[in-house]
Amino acid sequence: MRDTPDPRDGPREALRWVRQTNNGAVLFVRELVSSALVVALVGLLLFAVSGLWPPFVAVESGSMNPQLERGDLVFLMEEHRFAPPAAHGDTGVVTYRAGTQADYAKFDSPGDVVVYEPDGDPDATPVIHRVRFWVNGSENWYDEANQQYLMGADDCAELRNCPAPHAGFITKGDANDYYDQATTISAPVKPDWVRGTAEFHVPGLGWVRLVVTGDASLDGVL
Known part of the structure; x- marks a missing residue:
């Protein structure tokens, strides 16, 4: 030729x-x-x-160890897509409590793992944690919470975000000692703060994204 x-x-x-x-x-x-x-x-x-773009996030910290580790690439799905019957209301998200009753699990534990914007801030580092339970606005959720995750609070008055400032999810990293809402991570997670549910992960592949974005050396929440 x-x-x-x-x-x-x-x-x-x-x-x-x-x-x-x-x-x-x-x-x-x-x-x-x-x-x-x-x-x-x-x-x-x-x-x-997935119904999302981009459909992947890279894990930046060890807050979900050992199920998700730093550097893992996680595939997300829009939470209302194929929502299971155990999902709370019309949120498309299954809580840990509902998952326990419905035998619904993600990443070796009941309930959904979600990526959300802390306090609804789109510029903040997204958080990938497990949804534990739902609270209504002005609800005293101290008594229904697991006491070991409350940072030593003895009642609602000593517990951050109690009564709940608005309706939303109480969340926690599987490897963390406390609920996100008992710390400064976020108020109860409103459904529209949720970016999607974590469906599966590829170990280590997220390091490519972390290096490219310059987050490889940061101790982020995600």
Whole structure:
């Protein structure tokens, strides 16, 4: 085959030449374009399944050890997509308590693991923690909580976010000692703060994203 296409042969022959030539520069561009198309097709498929873009997050801390470790890449799904019957109301999210009763588990424990914006701040580092239970606005949730996760509070008056300032989820990292809402991480998580539910993870692959974004050396919450 000629090293260059003959302009007199027309565009169809030129395209055939591009597809079949062994010219080094053309081979490089051809492989680059085909790889980009594969990535685009995979991305479109993942978006179609998850309903989110991007559908992945990288874990930045060990708050969900050993189920999710720092550097893991986690696939997310829009929480209302294929919501199970045990989900709380119309939130699409299953709490730890409901999961225990319904035999519904994610990452080796009852209930959903969600990615949410702490205090609804879209600029804050997202948090990936397990949903424990639901509270209503102005609810005294001290008595229904697990006492060991309350940072030593003896009653609602000593417990942060109690009574609940608004309705939402009480959350906690599996490896953390306290509820997020008993600390400064976040108020009860409103449903519209939830970005999605964690479905599965690829160990270690998230380090690529952390290095590219410059978060590899940070001790983030996510």
